[in-house]
Structures are given as structure tokens and as C-alpha cells.
Amino acid sequence: MIRSILVALDDTAGAVAARDLALALARATGATLSAATVLDWPHVKDANEAVPPGAAAFKERRDAARAKRLETEAEAAFSACTQAAEETPFTRLRLTDAPAPALLAASATHDVIVIGRDSTLGLEQNDEGLAPVIEDLLREGARPLLVVPPGPAVGGDILVAYDGSVPAMRTLQLFALLGLGDGAAVRVLSVDDKPAEARRLAEEGAAYLRHHGLAAEAVAVEGSHPLEALLAEATAMPARMLVMGAYEHRGLRALFTGSLTERLLTAAPCPVFVTH
Structure with missing residues (x-):
């Protein structure tokens, strides 16, 4: 029986559907639920990025704006999760590595990763409709994924x-x-x-x-x-x-x-x- 669920949060439609499915699974099974946001500091604060002479101040301001945006989005995702959860308890995870290593590390103490099909997770781009991190989680991870499309849950077999x-x-x-x-x-x-x-x-x-x-x-x-x-x-x-x-x-x-x-x-x- 499932005992622990990890769900990745962001503001995409698939991630919202994944959050709701993870909450429903937690209620139905009694499993503990961890809700994670990914603040992709390695990309926000790229220490190896080449900076032209005189551009260091611009990079610092840009990185600070990116970091503030991610913090704001993470708090909004946690707030929305709290509202959707109602009385269902969950643990907040604030992950600060790149999406793949962050979720791989967090998954070590969970049975399954629930993730929106179109999730962006921090600064990760998703131009094809399928979160790029999914391939990394399948190839390198030890846990199964539940990949959730946008839209409401459908009943059936x-x-x-x-x-x-x-x-x-x-x-x-x-x-x-x-x-x-x-x-x-x-x-x-x-x-x-x-x-x-x-x-x-x-x-x-x-x-x-x-x-x-x-x-x-x-x-x-x-x-x-x-x-x-x-x-x-x-x-x-x-x-x-x-x-x-x-x-x-x-x-x-x-x-x-x-x-x-x-x-x-x-x-x-x-x-x-x-x-x-």
C-alpha cells in the first residue's frame, strides 16, 4: 500500500491537476503527502555565466529579480495547495537545486512522484508540452511517476x-x-x-x-x-x-x-x- 507521495507544485494547469490528484490519493489511502516547489538557484545564480566588462551589476539585478519571482511563485503555489487541501495535511518542501536533482533527492523517502505533464518547475522551459524533467526522473530515478495532464479528473476503469x-x-x-x-x-x-x-x-x-x-x-x-x-x-x-x-x-x-x-x-x- 502506498505510504508517501511527493507532488511537484507550480502554476501550470497540469501541476494543479497533479496537486489535486495527489491530495485525493492521500485522502483515499492515508498516505503522507509532501508538496514541493523548485527554486532553481543553480540557473538563477549561474556563477559560471560569462559576464562582459561592466555587466556585473546588471547580472546581479537580473538574478535578484529572478529569485524574487521564484519566491513569489513558490509562496503562491503553497497557498493554493493549502486552500485545496482543506483538512488534508501535507508537508512543505522548498527545494533549491535544479529540478531533476532536487526531485530525485526528495523522492528517496517517497513511494511515487506526482507531476504535471506541462510543469515548468522554476526556470525550466517547457515548449513541447511535456516537462523535460520527466525524462530525467524516469532514466535516473528509482521511483515511479504519475504524470498528470491538465484538466479535471475523469472517472472510469x-x-x-x-x-x-x-x-x-x-x-x-x-x-x-x-x-x-x-x-x-x-x-x-x-x-x-x-x-x-x-x-x-x-x-x-x-x-x-x-x-x-x-x-x-x-x-x-x-x-x-x-x-x-x-x-x-x-x-x-x-x-x-x-x-x-x-x-x-x-x-x-x-x-x-x-x-x-x-x-x-x-x-x-x-x-x-x-x-x-
């Missing part, structure tokens, strides 16, 4: 992408042990060019979840376009959560590498529980 790979097995186990599917119906989807193999894999994943007391249904899809199959199924259900592993190399595994992972995370209509 949970969709699990399963291909029998080690990351898929690991993700399935974490999902079951953390209790994220408790009380929900779960659909385990497998995609393969061979229908019999798709059915075998889907039933394998569903059987594992049934051993953990979940109502799991196997869904087999014949084909070679797992991205389209997953997005179509998640939209049609509609899914309240998509569960998947990352970084493999065939079938559904080919989906969870590089740009395809990014495309799925960017386009998913619901929060995505993902591990590497």
Missing part, C-alpha cells in the same frame, strides 16, 4: 499496457503493491501482430492482477501500432489512469523508447503511471 517485458512486469507489480487499482476495474491490453500472442500476454498480466485481488480483464489487440491502440482504448473507456513500463524494444516495448514514450505521455487523455 484503469488501463494497463502489458507486453511481458521486465519493465512491464515491474510496473505491474508496483501498481498492485501500491494499491493504486484498489476498488477499480482494470483492463490489461496487449498488442501483437500475432493474435494468439496478444491474448496470451493480456491474460498473463490480468492473471497477475487477479492474484492481488483486482478485477482484471484481458484485452488483446492484433496489430503493429501500439501507440494508436493504447490512446484509442484509453479515450474510448475513458480510462482514469494508464499504467505502463518504459524503455524496451519490440511490440509494445517499441512504444516505450525515446520519442514514442514522449508522444504517449504528451497525448494521453488521463494520468500515466510509468516506471523504467
Whole structure:
């Protein structure tokens, strides 16, 4: 069962949705909640930045303005979290490293990181709609992520992408042990060019979840376009959560590498529980 949640705060729509989902999870499970802002001092106060002669005073004023803006935004995020939390307790974390190392360090004492898909976190840019820190957290971190899109939460069943790979097995186990599917119906989807193999894999994943007391249904899809199959199924259900592993190399595994992972995370209509 989940015991501790780390949520990253800022003012983007996805981060607000992530905050609300983290609060709902804390209320439902009794898990402790840490709400973190990231004040990216390494970029604000770049000691290695080349400064032309006579420009030191300008840099000092610019850095001070940036620092003040981040402090103001952090306080606003904490205030909004307090209002949304009502009686739900949470711990404030004021992180002052760059986003990736800050969240990686904080995650060591938490079960899952909840983060908005479009989060900017301090001075980090996000021109593609997917927070750049997410790739770092997946590649270097030991904790699963719950990547939350903008917009209100949607009810429905949970969709699990399963291909029998080690990351898929690991993700399935974490999902079951953390209790994220408790009380929900779960659909385990497998995609393969061979229908019999798709059915075998889907039933394998569903059987594992049934051993953990979940109502799991196997869904087999014949084909070679797992991205389209997953997005179509998640939209049609509609899914309240998509569960998947990352970084493999065939079938559904080919989906969870590089740009395809990014495309799925960017386009998913619901929060995505993902591990590497």
C-alpha cells in the first residue's frame, strides 16, 4: 500500500491537476503527502555565466529579480495547495537545486512522484508540452511517476499496457503493491501482430492482477501500432489512469523508447503511471 507521495507544485494547469490528484490519493489511502516547489538557484545564480566588462551589476539585478519571482511563485503555489487541501495535511518542501536533482533527492523517502505533464518547475522551459524533467526522473530515478495532464479528473476503469517485458512486469507489480487499482476495474491490453500472442500476454498480466485481488480483464489487440491502440482504448473507456513500463524494444516495448514514450505521455487523455 502506498505510504508517501511527493507532488511537484507550480502554476501550470497540469501541476494543479497533479496537486489535486495527489491530495485525493492521500485522502483515499492515508498516505503522507509532501508538496514541493523548485527554486532553481543553480540557473538563477549561474556563477559560471560569462559576464562582459561592466555587466556585473546588471547580472546581479537580473538574478535578484529572478529569485524574487521564484519566491513569489513558490509562496503562491503553497497557498493554493493549502486552500485545496482543506483538512488534508501535507508537508512543505522548498527545494533549491535544479529540478531533476532536487526531485530525485526528495523522492528517496517517497513511494511515487506526482507531476504535471506541462510543469515548468522554476526556470525550466517547457515548449513541447511535456516537462523535460520527466525524462530525467524516469532514466535516473528509482521511483515511479504519475504524470498528470491538465484538466479535471475523469472517472472510469484503469488501463494497463502489458507486453511481458521486465519493465512491464515491474510496473505491474508496483501498481498492485501500491494499491493504486484498489476498488477499480482494470483492463490489461496487449498488442501483437500475432493474435494468439496478444491474448496470451493480456491474460498473463490480468492473471497477475487477479492474484492481488483486482478485477482484471484481458484485452488483446492484433496489430503493429501500439501507440494508436493504447490512446484509442484509453479515450474510448475513458480510462482514469494508464499504467505502463518504459524503455524496451519490440511490440509494445517499441512504444516505450525515446520519442514514442514522449508522444504517449504528451497525448494521453488521463494520468500515466510509468516506471523504467
